[in-house]
Amino acid sequence: MSPRTLYDKLIDSHTVARLDDHTGPGAEVLLYIDRTILNEYTSPQAFSGLREAGRKVWQPDAALMVVDHVNPTAPNRNAEMPDAGGANQVRYFGDNSRDFGIELLDVLHPLQGIEHVVAPELGFILPGMVVGAGDSHTTTYGALGALGFGIGTSDIEHYLATSTLRYRRMRTMRVSLDGALLPGVTAKDVVMALIAKIGASGATGYAIEFAGEGLAALSVEGRMTICNMAVEAGARGVIMAPDQAVFDYVADKPRAPKGALWDQAVRYWSTLRTDADAVFDREVRLDADEIEPLVTWGISPDQAVPIGGRVPDPATEPDAARRKDMQRALAYMDLAPGTALEEVTIQRAFIGSCTNARLSDLREAAKVVRGRHVAAGVRGMVVPGSSSVRRAAEAEGLDRVFIEAGFEWRQSGCSLCLAMNDDVLEPGERCASSTNRNFEGRQGAGGRTHLMSPAMVAAAAIAGRLTDVRRLAKQGA
Amino acid sequence: MQPFTTVTGPAAALPAANTDTDVIMPKQFLKGIDRSGLDNGTLHNLRFDATGARRSDFVLNRPEWADTRFLVVGPNFGCGSSREHAVWGLLQLGIRAIIGTSFAGIFNDNAANNGLLLISLEPGEVHTLSTLAADPARNRLAIDLPAQSISGDGGPRFAFDISPLRKDALMRGLDAIGTTLDQAGAIRAFEARHHAAQPWLVPHAR
Numbered sequence: 001m002s003p004r005t006l007y008d009k010l011i012d013s014h015t016v017a018r019l020d021d022h023t024g025p026g027a028e029v030l031l032y033i034d035r036t037i038l039n040e041y042t043s044p045q046a047f048s049g050l051r052e053a054g055r056k057v058w059q060p061d062a063a064l065m066v067v068d069h070v071n072p073t074a075p076n077r078n079a080e081m082p083d084a085g086g087a088n089q090v091r092y093f094g095d096n097s098r099d100f101g102i103e104l105l106d107v108l109h110p111l112q113g114i115e116h117v118v119a120p121e122l123g124f125i126l127p128g129m130v131v132g133a134g135d136s137h138t139t140t141y142g143a144l145g146a147l148g149f150g151i152g153t154s155d156i157e158h159y160l161a162t163s164t165l166r167y168r169r170m171r172t173m174r175v176s177l178d179g180a181l182l183p184g185v186t187a188k189d190v191v192m193a194l195i196a197k198i199g200a201s202g203a204t205g206y207a208i209e210f211a212g213e214g215l216a217a218l219s220v221e222g223r224m225t226i227c228n229m230a231v232e233a234g235a236r237g238v239i240m241a242p243d244q245a246v247f248d249y250v251a252d253k254p255r256a257p258k259g260a261l262w263d264q265a266v267r268y269w270s271t272l273r274t275d276a277d278a279v280f281d282r283e284v285r286l287d288a289d290e291i292e293p294l295v296t297w298g299i300s301p302d303q304a305v306p307i308g309g310r311v312p313d314p315a316t317e318p319d320a321a322r323r324k325d326m327q328r329a330l331a332y333m334d335l336a337p338g339t340a341l342e343e344v345t346i347q348r349a350f351i352g353s354c355t356n357a358r359l360s361d362l363r364e365a366a367k368v369v370r371g372r373h374v375a376a377g378v379r380g381m382v383v384p385g386s387s388s389v390r391r392a393a394e395a396e397g398l399d400r401v402f403i404e405a406g407f408e409w410r411q412s413g414c415s416l417c418l419a420m421n422d423d424v425l426e427p428g429e430r431c432a433s434s435t436n437r438n439f440e441g442r443q444g445a446g447g448r449t450h451l452m453s454p455a456m457v458a459a460a461a462i463a464g465r466l467t468d469v470r471r472l473a474k475q476g477a
Numbered sequence: 478m479q480p481f482t483t484v485t486g487p488a489a490a491l492p493a494a495n496t497d498t499d500v501i502m503p504k505q506f507l508k509g510i511d512r513s514g515l516d517n518g519t520l521h522n523l524r525f526d527a528t529g530a531r532r533s534d535f536v537l538n539r540p541e542w543a544d545t546r547f548l549v550v551g552p553n554f555g556c557g558s559s560r561e562h563a564v565w566g567l568l569q570l571g572i573r574a575i576i577g578t579s580f581a582g583i584f585n586d587n588a589a590n591n592g593l594l595l596i597s598l599e600p601g602e603v604h605t606l607s608t609l610a611a612d613p614a615r616n617r618l619a620i621d622l623p624a625q626s627i628s629g630d631g632g633p634r635f636a637f638d639i640s641p642l643r644k645d646a647l648m649r650g651l652d653a654i655g656t657t658l659d660q661a662g663a664i665r666a667f668e669a670r671h672h673a674a675q676p677w678l679v680p681h682a683r
């Protein structure tokens with residue numbers, strides 16, 4: 001057999017049947033899906049479809065239901081939803097869990113959290129799996145050596161009824177991170193650098209495999225940040241070859257295999273890598289030591305510059321359509337061309353989301369704020385990625401660090417990442433945010449989002465404006 | 478799913494790049510548990526101002542674009558969130574096909590699953606159609622799926638590519654789940670082999 005990429009191997013090993021006579025990219029196959037995670041806002045119509053057609057769920061134990069998008073994150077929350085629509089979705093979610101026999105992590109469940117944070121920490125996702133789920137950031141699981149990709153509601157219904165998807169093979173892109181990151185530069189900056197380099201549609205039609213020595217040096221949680229946000233470059237599926245760090249990460253998770261089964265699994269997982277001579281449709285290289293902490297200035301995740309930079313001038317953009325997009329972005333963001341990013345003042349700071357609210361993220365942010373205080377006029381929120389992260393952080397005293405610095409220490413959920421609950425920006429408010437999307441209105445109608453790493457958000461909250469976390473670190477406590 | 482064969486009607490140009498699904502269907506319209514009533518939410522902040530009044534200058538609100546059937550869009554249309562509400566809403570607004578240079582992956586699959594035809598053309602071709610769509614006197618297009626062609630009023634005619642599987646499903650308005658369940662035996666056999674080879678993958682009842 002000719003040399004294959006890891007992506008090819010996973011697709012081949014999960015192909016139930018071919019649906020046409022093509023083989024390469026674009027070929028359609030019936031693909032077996034090992035696991036899915038369901039949330040309350042993209043799944044209701046899928047269950048309604050099953051009910052209308054009188055269909056059952058093929059494999060209820062392979063699915064996990066997590067309430068995360070619409071629930072409140074108030075520190076003293078109860079099971080009440082902030083609005084009637086969300087309450088209705090959560091109620092129907094519970095009905096569907098009961099009627100179709102699928103495990104549910106409800107709002108007050110001790111394991112509740114953002115689906116992409118919860119599933120790995122449970123050991124629900126294992127290397128070698130193919131995971132399709134009703135949320136675009138399902139790519140997160142690539143960090144564990146599981147091919148993850150988002151699907152829409154019709155495909156959720158298709159999955160639930162058949163444990164398969166009608167799947168079109170992607171082209172393959174390898175992104176190599178060469179060398180080592182400089183101090184103060186994080187996984188978030190790596191993925192933002194990739195998006196800035198190839199554009200918001202640079203990976204459309206591709207599955208990405210991340211590789212390289214710079215990647216191997218990153219923690220598994222850092223790798224999750226990269227896989228998570230790679231979807232903002234359009235990647236439809238992300239994978240990293242699992243290594244010892246991944247096996248160590250998975251080993252103590254409650255649902256990981258144990259004993260002889262574990263040994264057998266690790267032997268197989270160790271074979272999950274791209275063959276030496278395999279050819280990718282596209283290769284992209286990132287020099288790790290050239291990456292700096294990045295911030296976005298616009299309304300698309302690829303509109304990002306190093307924190308020391310300035311808001312670009314549309315007048316210098318030769319392409320007319322792009323020039324117009326830049327002008328629209330600057331008008332929405334209320335920024336003048338040439339403004340130094342470090343002069344941009346903020347009213348809100350948000351540390352949260354499935355990109356950056358794991359324990360290591362909170363530790364990094366806490367390091368920055370320890371012994372300091374949020375600037376006057378800034379409201380800072382910390383929303384841990386899961387209830388488990390929240391408890392672990394509290395066990396280390398991180399909650400005290402944040403609270404003493406003037407941050408709100410909240411319960412877990414998607415929260416201000418998409419503002420489907422009662423956490424929203426007011427029109428015109430500007431937010432330093434550790435999330436993944438700076439779209440118009442994403443965090444609230446008229447709200448203005450600057451994406452960056454959690455440590456950079458922490459630094460911005462302290463300074464009251466966007467700032468280089470490395471400078472703050474030097475002035476250090 | 479409504480079958481698609483030949484559809485004729487006005488086209489509207491939405492040339493901005495990276496029109497994301499938050500723009501196509503803002504989050505306040507995602508609170509339902511069924512697919513209905515999403516037409517009002519579609520492109521809501523472009524169609525309506527903060528008071529809820531129609532923006533008279535927005536193309537879809539102008540009389541010459543009443544009954545718009547097609548959109549001619551900028552690159553990377555449909556990026557962002559996986560919300561299928563975006564596709565349901567566009568269909569409920571009467572949109573049957575969208576023409577652009579590139580579409581985001583999940584949006585593309587969602588469209589196929591609901592009978593919304595997405596057509597990718599070369600930038601020059603999209604530009605030509607966009608210019609036509611912006612001209613009230615010449616904004617009518619005809620899309621012939623069986624012949625895989627788009628034509629403008631007395632004007633250009635472009636051929637487009639589509640996978641034979643998707644074409645067939647669109648033309649017949651097929652139920653994908655029913656088709657797949659015809660292969661239930663093959664799925665069951667695959668699953669048994671797959672779980673025998675990797676027994677740690679067998680999901681456990683809770």
Ligand code: SF4
Pocket residue numbers: 068069114115116135137353354355413414417418436
């Ligand atoms: S945290 Fe944000 S990106 Fe992640 S699942 Fe929730 S809404 Fe989506």
